[in-house]
Amino acid sequence: MKTVTRAPSGALERDTARARPAEQTRPGWRTGLAGAMKRYGPYAEAALGAVTAIGMLLTIWAALVYAPTDLIEGPVQRIFYIHVPMAWLAYLAFFLVAAASVMYLITRDDRWDWFARANAEIGAVFTTFVLITGSLWGKSFWGAWWVWDARLTTTLILWFIYVVYLVVRSFWGRTAQGARNAAVYGILAFFVVPINYEAVTWWRTLHPSEVLPLGGTPQLPPAMVIALLLSLGAFTLLFAFLLLQVYRLERAQATVERLRAQLEEE
């Protein structure tokens, strides 16, 4: 029989609050926060969705109208404004997978596991778009859909690693053992991210080098930097919005597993 991971304290407040005796509920900032989230959560989420939509429209305008056309690459350079922010956010998602995995191994709280899973899914989706948009740019600029360049190859490896993470997780099911194994996998998988980031400096590659080097001066005109930062902001909002949705989905799926186990016990 499958071992269902324990229900975390406070994770399924809505499901368990009615059943919990009054003396077990701890009044304090956590209860206050949960109450505020319950009351204002839907409004905050709607506001986040609206701001994300506005940000995305602004990004399209900035990328296609505001930013100047590149003299060498021509209009196809504008792919950069969606390709680069998505790549950075995929890195962020994979970092969050590793961080949540560490937290899961320390606390054994299922919420960290759900958070890691949600980030892995969004990171894999964003990496898919990075590969597709990069391939379209490559076909236009290099004349080839794909080259076995260090950056491209390590990105493909990164994509495979996180797709395997998701496939293996659904194969393992929602067991404590599966969550533990996935946490170790999530931590080890993150080691590919710095290799992928540094690939353009460590090896001779066709891929353009960093245009906004960490701690360095931007190698772009100010209008392009503004468009890129605006796009990064909008995509970060989109990332937050998606993370909220996928995390909630993970929580609901865990509730289903718990209820199923309860029914089987009876």
Added chain:
Amino acid sequence: MGNMFLIASYAVLWVGLLVYIGWVALRMRGVQGEVETMRDLIAERERQAEARATKLAQSAKLTAQTASAAKTPKRQPGAPVAKAQRR
């Protein structure tokens, strides 16, 4: 030519994102439906168990009453009626 790839990139991204958001929403709806069905099933089982327990308690009470009635001595014909029985 460059414009074609630019349009293709933005189209793939936006269509892809919309499909992904739709897929997440569909999965959410499916899971929520499953949660509701299971909750109903659990509530139904609890109701049935409660009804069974009430029935058991009632039948136990009835058995106890019958047993106590059987224990009380039967009045012989012509014997004087006890005070309690008269009441």
